[in-house]
Amino acid sequence: MSEGSCHGPVQALVLAGERQGGNALARALGLKASVFAEVEGRRALERVLDALRQSTSIQSGLLVGPDCSDAAIEDVLRPMLADGYFRWLPPAAGPCASALSGVAELESLPILLTAGDHALLTSELVNDFCLKALAQPGDLIVGLVPYALVKTRWPQSQRTVLRFRGGAYCGANLFLLKTAEARKVLFFWQQIEQDRKHPWRIARKLGGLSLARYALGWLSLDQALAGLSRKCAAHIGHVLIPDPRAAVDVDTLEDLALANEVLRNE
Numbered sequence: 175m176s177e178g179s180c181h182g183p184v185q186a187l188v189l190a191g192e193r194q195g196g197n198a199l200a201r202a203l204g205l206k207a208s209v210f211a212e213v214e215g216r217r218a219l220e221r222v223l224d225a226l227r228q229s230t231s232i233q234s235g236l237l238v239g240p241d242c243s244d245a246a247i248e249d250v251l252r253p254m255l256a257d258g259y260f261r262w263l264p265p266a267a268g269p270c271a272s273a274l275s276g277v278a279e280l281e282s283l284p285i286l287l288t289a290g291d292h293a294l295l296t297s298e299l300v301n302d303f304c305l306k307a308l309a310q311p312g313d314l315i316v317g318l319v320p321y322a323l324v325k326t327r328w329p330q331s332q333r334t335v336l337r338f339r340g341g342a343y344c345g346a347n348l349f350l351l352k353t354a355e356a357r358k359v360l361f362f363w364q365q366i367e368q369d370r371k372h373p374w375r376i377a378r379k380l381g382g383l384s385l386a387r388y389a390l391g392w393l394s395l396d397q398a399l400a401g402l403s404r405k406c407a408a409h410i411g412h413v414l415i416p417d418p419r420a421a422v423d424v425d426t427l428e429d430l431a432l433a434n435e436v437l438r439n440e
Contacts, residue, residue, distance in 0.1 A: 183233035184304050184350070186226045187276040190219055190290030191239030191265025199425055206247045207240035209290035211424055214437040218293035218424045220254055227259055228297035231304035232286065238276045239265030239290070270364035277357060284308065287349040293433050294419040299348075303413060303420075307350035312411030314356035317348035318395075319421040320414060327418040331432055338395040343414075344421035355408040362406040381405070 190209045192200070197208035205211060209219035219237075226232045237260045242248040255262055263279055266272045273287060286304060288295065307315035321335050321342035336343045351357075384401050387393040395412065403410045424430050 184231050184284050184286050184308075185280050185282065186232045186235035186260075187273065187280060187285050187287045188219075188222060188226070188235060188237045188260070188290050189239065189265075189269055189272050189276070189287070190237055191241065191269070191272050193268070197425065199427060199430065202427055206244055206250070208425060209240060210250055211291070211293075211430055213293040213424060213430065213433045217250070217254075218433075219290040221293045222288065222290055222295050223254055223260055225295040225297050225300060226286075226288075227257075229300040229304075230297070231301045235260040236263055236276050236280055237261070237290070238263045238272045241265055268364070268367055270360050270367050274357065274360050274364070277351065277360070283351060283353060283356075285351040287351060289347040289423055291424045292347050292422075293424045294422050294436060296419070299415070299417055299420055302417075303346075303348050303415060304350065306413045307411075308352070310411045310413060311409065313351075313353040313408040314359045315350040315352065315411045315413055316399075317346035317413050317415050317420065318343040319346050319418055320416075323416065324418040324421050328432060331422075332428065333421060336395075337391065338393055338398060339391055340394050343395065346415050346420040347423055348415070348420065353408075358408040359402075359406045359410060 190207070192207060199211060200206070200208040203211055210217050213221060223237070226235055237255070240247050240251070241264060242251060242262070251262070263276055266275045277285060286300070303317050321333070321344050324331065324333055324344050333344050381401060384393060384398070399410045399412060419436060422429060422433055422436070424433050
């Protein structure tokens, strides 16, 4: 592990900015920001902030976005931040740039990074992930949910699936930045993000051979993370999360319907 690791109280960094061009969910619902979508009567962002407040692992937090230059957004956001537990920072141009801005603002580590539309997040999920991630070696730890758990719980749900030799996984929008070296991963991914409309550039940066092995089903999760760690010059580890709810964020109408269904049935 790199120098500068820290195992003190965790700070939370919540990304709630909109991508350039806006969000289809926000447009469909007539909202100023997609994180304001109501999930069983409460805004998605409010649910995320409350889960983090109630977690015994989280000391304080920073919310990056949404853009408060719109007075209507500020009016909705103000009550969520009234207790001072979370500070607000304007979003940068894209998720990675916003994350880097937030990390610089928080200064100290470790930092739990998550998304403002993670409406099914609970304090128990946060505590479990932080406990396991702090015990793992690495500069940045990513949370993954075994796809089999998600498929069993919601067979009809369409999720983004990472398929490796030996297993398939869904992202959980939970990352623990443990050392200063973790910023290298964000810088690297920012380059990937900027090239998202140019697949050949992404392939060159990630390594064509690795992508070919992934496409053929020959690449294991450990091999993928080891290769990405080499590209970033930082050690990336992972934690498996046994709760399929961690794989659900609310950025489409279908996901909103699923989140409502889950909460109604709890």
